[in-house]
Amino acid sequence: MAKIPEKxxxxxxxxxxxxCGAGNAMRYVLKALGKNTIINIPACCWAVIPGVYPSRNxxxxxLYNAFEATGAASxxxxxxxxxxGIDPREITVAGFAGDGGTADIGIQALSGCxxxxxxxxQIMYDNEAxxxxxxxxxxxxxxxxWTTTTPVGSEKAWKKNPKKxxxxxxxxxxxxxxxxxxxxxxxxxxxKIQKAKDIPGPKFIHIYAPCPTGWRSDPSDTVKLAKLxxxxxxxxxxxxENGVYNIYKKPKKKVPVRDYLKLQGRFRHLPTEEVELxxxxxxxxxxxxxxxxxxxxx
Amino acid sequence: xxxxxxxxxxxxxxxxxxxxxxxxxxxxxxxxQTEVVEKIAELVSNGEMDSEYVKVESEHSAMAACIAASxxxxxxxxxxxxxxxxxxxxxxxxxxxxxxxxxxxxxxxAMGPPWSVWADHHDTLAQKGTGQLQFFCENNQEVLDSxxxxxxxxxxxxxxxxxxxxxxxxxxxxxxxxxxxxxxxLVDEFLPPYDPEYKLDVERPFGxxxxxMPDWYMDFRYKIxxxxxxxxxxxxxxxxxxxxxxxxxxxxxxxxxKTDGVDVLIVTMGSISSTSKDVIDELRKEGHNVGLARxxxxxxxxxxxxxxxxxxxxxxxxxDRSYTFGHGGDAxxxxxxxxxxxxxxxxxxxxxxxxxxxxxxxxLKNIMLDAIxxxxxxxxxxxxxxxxxxxxxxxxx
Numbered sequence: 265m266a267k268i269p270e271k272x273x274x275x276x277x278x279x280x281x282x283x284c285g286a287g288n289a290m291r292y293v294l295k296a297l298g299k300n301t302i303i304n305i306p307a308c309c310w311a312v313i314p315g316v317y318p319s320r321n322x323x324x325x326x327l328y329n330a331f332e333a334t335g336a337a338s339x340x341x342x343x344x345x346x347x348x349g350i351d352p353r354e355i356t357v358a359g360f361a362g363d364g365g366t367a368d369i370g371i372q373a374l375s376g377c378x379x380x381x382x383x384x385x386q387i388m389y390d391n392e393a394x395x396x397x398x399x400x401x402x403x404x405x406x407x408x409x410w411t412t413t414t415p416v417g418s419e420k421a422w423k424k425n426p427k428k429x430x431x432x433x434x435x436x437x438x439x440x441x442x443x444x445x446x447x448x449x450x451x452x453x454x455x456k457i458q459k460a461k462d463i464p465g466p467k468f469i470h471i472y473a474p475c476p477t478g479w480r481s482d483p484s485d486t487v488k489l490a491k492l493x494x495x496x497x498x499x500x501x502x503x504x505e506n507g508v509y510n511i512y513k514k515p516k517k518k519v520p521v522r523d524y525l526k527l528q529g530r531f532r533h534l535p536t537e538e539v540e541l542x543x544x545x546x547x548x549x550x551x552x553x554x555x556x557x558x559x560x561x562x
Numbered sequence: 563x564x565x566x567x568x569x570x571x572x573x574x575x576x577x578x579x580x581x582x583x584x585x586x587x588x589x590x591x592x593x594x595q596t597e598v599v600e601k602i603a604e605l606v607s608n609g610e611m612d613s614e615y616v617k618v619e620s621e622h623s624a625m626a627a628c629i630a631a632s633x634x635x636x637x638x639x640x641x642x643x644x645x646x647x648x649x650x651x652x653x654x655x656x657x658x659x660x661x662x663x664x665x666x667x668x669x670x671x672a673m674g675p676p677w678s679v680w681a682d683h684h685d686t687l688a689q690k691g692t693g694q695l696q697f698f699c700e701n702n703q704e705v706l707d708s709x710x711x712x713x714x715x716x717x718x719x720x721x722x723x724x725x726x727x728x729x730x731x732x733x734x735x736x737x738x739x740x741x742x743x744x745x746x747x748l749v750d751e752f753l754p755p756y757d758p759e760y761k762l763d764v765e766r767p768f769g770x771x772x773x774x775m776p777d778w779y780m781d782f783r784y785k786i787x788x789x790x791x792x793x794x795x796x797x798x799x800x801x802x803x804x805x806x807x808x809x810x811x812x813x814x815x816x817x818x819x820k821t822d823g824v825d826v827l828i829v830t831m832g833s834i835s836s837t838s839k840d841v842i843d844e845l846r847k848e849g850h851n852v853g854l855a856r857x858x859x860x861x862x863x864x865x866x867x868x869x870x871x872x873x874x875x876x877x878x879x880x881x882d883r884s885y886t887f888g889h890g891g892d893a894x895x896x897x898x899x900x901x902x903x904x905x906x907x908x909x910x911x912x913x914x915x916x917x918x919x920x921x922x923x924x925x926l927k928n929i930m931l932d933a934i935x936x937x938x939x940x941x942x943x944x945x946x947x948x949x950x951x952x953x954x955x956x957x958x959x
Contacts, residue, residue, distance in 0.1 A: 300764045304630065316773040325762040327633055328771035329626060330652055336623030340588060340630030340638070341762060343614035347585035347636050355764055373626065376619030 266455035269295045275321045280313045283483025285473035285490065286362075287313065288447040289389040290322070293360065293471075296457035297385075299324060301356045304338055306370060307331040308362035309396040310389070332369040334359040335377030338384040352383035356461050359386040363404035364394045367428050378437045378466035385460050385467045388430060391475035399478040403428040406498075408542055410530045411478070422533060426545070434468040435504050442468040443503035448490035452513060456503060472499045480529025492524040497550040502557070509557040521546050564744045571734030572597035574702040574741050575641060575667040575727070578709030580611045581749045582665075585636035585756075588616035588627035590646060593679050594735045595669045598641040621646035625653035625664070632662040633770050635761035637713065640664070643731065644671035644685040651689065657724040658693025658786060660771055663716030663756070664724040665709060670832065670883075671731040672917040680918020681730040683831065683884040687860070687892040693786055695725035695793060696861040698831045702739040704812045705729045707804065711812070714753050715800050720792050722758075730833040730883075731918065744808055752807055793862045813856060815864035820846065821853035821871055826934050828854045829880040831893060834914070834921050838881075841926045850934055857893055865900040872901060878909045879933030881926075885913050890945050908936050911945045925949055925957050 273294035280287040286309050294301065304327045305311055311328055314320050329337040338359045345355055359377075361370055366388035374386055393411050394400040401411040406427045410416050414423040434442045441463045445453040453471070460467040474490055476483040493499035494513070498521060501513040521543045525531040534542075569577065575598045579587065587606075589599045605611035614631075618624045621642050628638035642650060647668050657664050672682035686696060697712060699705045705727065712725040729735055760768055774782060794815055801814035819839050821827060830838045835856040842854045855871055857864070872878060878901075882891025889895060894911030901907070912929050915921045929948060936942070949957045 302634070302762050302764065312773055314769065314772065316775050317778055320769040320772060322769070323767060325764060325767040326769040326772075327630060327762055328769070329630065330656055332622065333626035333653070336588075336618060336626035337630035339616050339618070339623075340586065340627030340632075341634045343586045343588070343616045343627065344631040344634035344636035344638075347614045347631075348634075372619060373623050376623055379619070380617055 266451050266458060268450055268454060269298070271295065271298070273299060273323045275323070277315055277319060277321045278313045279315060280309070281477045281483070283476040283486040285447050285475060285486050286310060286389045286391060289471045289473045290360065292447065292450050292453050293358070293387060293457060294322070294324065296454040297356050297358060297461055300354065301358060302327065302341055304329055304334050304341065304357070304359045306334045306361050306365040307396070308365050309391070310360060310362070312396060331365055333373055334361045334365055334370050335373035335375070335386060338386065339377050339380065339382045342382050342384055352464065353462070357384045359384065361388060362395070363388055363390045363392060364402045367403045367430050375437065378434065378439050378468065382466050383464055385457070385469060387469045387471060389471045389473045391473045391478060393478050395475050395478045404430070407545070408531055408534050408538055410533060416533045430468070430470055431504065435507070439466045439468060441503065441505050442470070444470045444472065444499065444501055446472045446490045446494055446499065446501060448487050448494060449501070449513065452501070478530070481527055485527055489524065489527060492519060492527070495519040496521045496524045497546055498524055500550060500553055502553065508560045509553070511553065511557050564742050566740055567743050568738045569702060569741050570597060570736050570738050571702045571705050571729045572669070572736070573601050574706040575709060575729070576601035576605065577741070577743050578706040579639045580605055581706070581744060581746060582637065582639070582710050582713050582753060583750070583755070584613050584639040586614045586616065586628065586631035586638045587640065588618050588624045588631070588638070589640045590618050590621045590624050590642070592621070592643045592646040594671060594731045595641050595643040595646070597735070598667060621649045622653060625650040625657065628664045629653060629657050629660060629662055632664050633660065633762055635756070635758055637756040638664045639666065641667040641669070643669040644673055647685050647689060648673065651692065654689055654692035654694055654724070661722040661786070662724060663713065663722060665712045665716060666726050667705070667709065668726050668728045669731050669735045670728050678917040679731060681733050681833070681883070682916050682918065683892070686726060686728045687884045687886070689726070690861055690892065693723060694861060695723055696859065697725065697727045698858055698860060699727065699729045699734065700833060700835045700856060702734060702741045703810060705734065706741055706743070707808070707810055707812050710749060710753055711800050711804050715793070715796055717756050718796055719759070721789050721796055723786070723789055723793070728832070733833040742810070748807060752804065790862045794864060794866070797859055813858045815859045815867050816871065817856040817858055818871060819854040819856065821855060824851050824853035824875060825937060826850070826852040826877045826879065827872060827875045828852060828930055828933060829857055829878060829893060829897065830854060831857045831860070832883065834881065834883070834926070837921065837923055838926050841923050841930060844927065845930055852930060852934060863896050863900065868897055868900040869904045872905050872907060875907055877933050877936045878907060879912060879930065880909065881912045881914045881929065883915045885916065908941045910936060910941060913945060913947045914949070919949060928957050928959070
C-alpha cells in the first residue's frame with residue numbers, strides 16, 4: 265500500500281464547510297500527483313474553497329474555467345504543453361470537477377476530451393448534488409434523496425431517478441483507466457491516482473466525497489459515511505483497466521444499506537419499503553459488478 | 563520569398579494562422595467556416611504547419627481549449643461562424659476577462675431561424691460587448707493580414723485582449739482571389755513568439771480566474787477598459803508597421819476612400835465596400851461630392867476618428883448589414899454616439915443585405931443617391947430597410 269506523501273500542497277485558509285469530504289479529496293489528489301501538476305477547476309465548491317483573490321491555498325498552478333468546460337480546458341493546457349515539448353509524464357494535467365460539472369453540464373466536454381485521447385486525469389469529486397449553489401439535485405444524486413429541488417413535500421417528491429453511472433460512461437469511451445476511490449481509504453486512493461498518473465492517455469477517477477451540509481449529516485461522520493458507503497456496497501471500490509474490471513477492495517461482510525442511510529437527513533423521509541427497494545438495487549448492482557469482474561478477467 | 567496564391571477567404575485565414583505560427587488550434591466545423599479547419603488539418607498533417615490541433619466537440623470547447631492553451635503560454639487560434647460563435651459567447655467574455663490574446667476568424671453568417679448560411683453581420687455584432695477586438699475585412703488579403711496583425715496587437719503588454727477577424731460568408735469565405743502569402747522570416751520578424759509574463763507554470767504557480775470580491779472586480783473591469791482606450795493607437799501603429807514591411811495598407815481603424823472635403827460620407831463594413839467604391843467613383847464622375855469610409859475596426863469603436871472624418875460633412879449614410887431589434891443598425895447607432903455633441907449633420911441608417919440578400923451596384927447607387935438627396939430635402943426617416951420584398955421596385959430601378 266502506498267505511503268501518504270508528507271509534502272503538503274494544500275494549506276489552511278479554505279472556505280470549505282466543516283467535515284467537507286471534497287477538502288480531503290483535493291488534499292490527497294495533490295499528495296498523489298505532486299507539485300508538477302496543473303489543475304483545472306470549473307464552477308463548483310472548489311472554485312470557492314481555495315479562497316478569494318488574492319488568496320489561494322493550493323501551491324500548484326490553478327486554472328479556473330467555465331462550468332461546462334473542464335474537459336476542453338484540460339485538452340487546451342495539454343496541447344499547449346505538447347507544443348512546448350513538455351511530456352505528459354513530466355507535468356500532469358488534471359481536471360477536478362464536482363459531479364454537476366462532470367456528469368451533467370460538463371459531460372460533453374469531458375466526453376470530447378477523453379474521446380480525442382487527451383493525456384489527462386479527469387477527476388470527479390462526487391458529493392451527489394449541486395452543493396455550491398445550495399444542494400440542488402444533479403445526475404449523481406441517488407434515488408430517494410432529498411435536495412432543495414427534490415424537496416419531498418406532501419407529494420413524496422424525493423429524487424425518483426437513479427444515479428448516473430459515470431464509470432460505465434467513461435469505460436464506454438474505451439479509455440485505458442478508470443477507478444473509484446474513497447476519502448475513507450487515503451492510502452489506496454493515492455495509490456490508484458498515482459497509477460493513473462503513469463498511464464498514457466485519458467484517465468477518469470471517481471472520488472466519493474460526503475457533504476455534511478447537503479447530506480444533512482454530522483460533520484464528524486464524513487469518513488464514517490465514506491466507509492459505510494464502501495461496506496454497504498453503495499459505492500464499490502474498483503478500477504477498470506483496458507476494459508478489465510478489478511474490485512480492488514471488497515467488504516468482508518456486507519453491511520445493510522439502512523445503516524448508511526440513517527446517518528443522513530437527506531434520506532430521513534424514506535418509508536421502509538423504499539429502503540428495501542434501495543437495498544435490492546444495491547445488491548443487484550453489486551452482483552452485476554462482480555459478474556463483470558469475473559467475465560472480464562477470464 | 564513571398565508567393566502569390568489564388569485562395570478563398572477561408573484559406574487566407576488558415577495561411578494567416580500558419581504564418582503567425584499558432585501553437586494551438588482548437589476548432590469545430592460549421593458552414594461556411596469548414597475550409598479554414600480543413601486547410602489547417604491538411605497543413606498540420608503534411609507537416610507544413612507545426613501546431614497542436616485539438617479537434618473539439620463544440621465551439622464552446624474550442625474557445626475553452628484556446629483559453630486554456632493561451633493561459634499555458636501558447637499562441638492559440640480558432641475559427642467559427644454564426645451559431646458556433648453564439649455558443650462561444652460565455653467564453654468570448656471569459657477570454658477578455660482573463661486577458662488572453664486568443665485570435666479567431668469568424669465567418670459572418672446570418673443567425674437562424676430561419677436557417678441561413680449567408681452573409682450578415684449580426685453574429686459578430688451580437689458579441690460586440692464581450693471584450694473582443696473586432697476587425698471587419700474587405701478582401702481575402704486583408705483576412706490573412708488581419709490575423710497576423712491581430713496577434714501583434716493583442717499580445718502587446720498594454721492590450722492583452724482577444725480578437726475576432728471577420729469576413730463575409732461566401733462572398734469572401736468561398737471566393738478565390740489573389741493573395742500574397744508572405745515570406746515566413748519576414749512575418750517572424752514582425753511577430754515574435756508569444757511570451758506572456760504570467761502563465762500556468764509549475765515552477766511559479768499562480769491561480770488564474772479565481773473568485774473576485776466586489777472590492778476587486780470593478781478594478782479589473784476598469785483595467786480592461788483602459789486597454790481598450792489604448793487599443794486605437796496601437797492598431798494604427800501596427801497597421802503602419804505592417805504596411806511598411808509587407809506593402810499592404812488595410813486601413814487600421816477606418817479606411818478612407820476619397821473622403822477629402824466631401825459633402826456626403828457613405829459608411830460601409832466588410833465585402834460590400836469594394837462594390838461601393840466603384841459606385842463612389844461613378845457618382846463622383848457624375849459630379850457628386852461623395853466619399854466612403856470603410857469601418858474596419860468595430861471594437862474598439864473609432865470614436866475620435868469618426869469625429870475627425872466627418873468635419874464639414876453634411877450627410878452620413880450608413881449601410882448596416884445587421885439590425886439590433888428595438889434599437890437599429892449597429893454601426894449607425896454607434897456613429898451617432900460618437901458624433902453626439904460634436905457634429906451637426908444628417909445621419910441615415912440603411913439596413914441592407916441581411917441573410918445574404920444581394921447588394922448590386924444599382925442598389926448601392928440608389929442608396930447613395932438617397933443619401934445625397936437628403937442635403938436638400940432633409941432627413942425623411944432615421945432607419946430605412948432597403949430592398950425588402952415590399953419596396954424592391956424603388957431600390958432596383
